[in-house]
Amino acid sequence: MSHMKKLFGILFVAGLVAGSAVAQNDEVQTRIEPVGSTCMQGEECAAAPAPAVAAGPKSGKDVYTGFCTTCHGAGVMGAPKFGTAADWAPRTSKGKDTLYTHAISGFNAMPPKGMCAACSDDEIKAAVDYMVDGSK
Ligand code: HEC
Known part of the structure; x- marks a missing residue:
């Protein structure tokens, strides 16, 4: 039974983390907006196109x-x-x-x-x- 309790505890914590991640999503998104600029030179991501899942409608x-x-x-x-x-x-x-x-x-x-x-x-x-x- 204590095993189940521990499992629920983990799930509860995971839920909290996921919840706060959603809340912070907007903030995180604006911070990572210039995708290219967060990539180190020579890294593959520098050449990757902007993610298709844009925040909000396309202009x-x-x-x-x-x-x-x-x-x-x-x-x-x-x-x-x-x-x-x-x-x-x-x-x-x-x-x-x-x-x-x-x-x-x-x-x-x-x-x-x-x-x-x-x-x-x-x-x-x-x-x-x-x-x-x-x-x-
Ligand atoms: C595959 C080629 C092609 C693409 C891609 C394309 N168009 Fe067109 N578009 C045309 C052609 C050809 C005409 C002229 C049609 C005619 O007058 O017979 C036209 C005409 C138009 C017109 C005028 C319609 C009218 O009533 O006179 C608008 C508005 C328009 N396109 C908007 C867009 C928009 C917005 C996009 C991008 C989302 C787009 N087109 C992408 C080929 C294209």
Whole structure:
């Protein structure tokens, strides 16, 4: 029986540790944010991409750089080019809501969510805003 007691004691302590780890998670996350800078030179982690589990939603810029630039950077397949106002004017004249819908659901050669399947609708909208604002 004392064996069980000891086991429960360990589980209880483990629970406390896990609990406080969750509470501190936010703080820890901000402290380790610049992943690259915590790596020693020559270590493999220095070259590793930022963890996919980001704290909070991706910014429009992040989504653009990660996905949309593939086509919108150079205007592939007739995609309106980032930074080219003449490409975007006929698009924005349709209204932002149409652009959001087309970016999320796809439009001709424009793939749904710009191939960022893991992006939320809001993240896609932020990327549209980023492109439109950067192409005036
Ligand atoms: C595989 C290439 C490709 C990728 C990746 C891509 N797009 Fe596009 N996008 C296109 C093409 C091509 C068009 C033009 C479609 C047309 O007008 O027929 C387009 C058009 C658009 C439009 C204008 C829609 C309209 O109604 O005129 C928006 C907004 C847009 N893309 C947003 C995005 C966003 C946001 C991303 C990244 C999350 C993205 N795209 C990624 C190819 C791409």
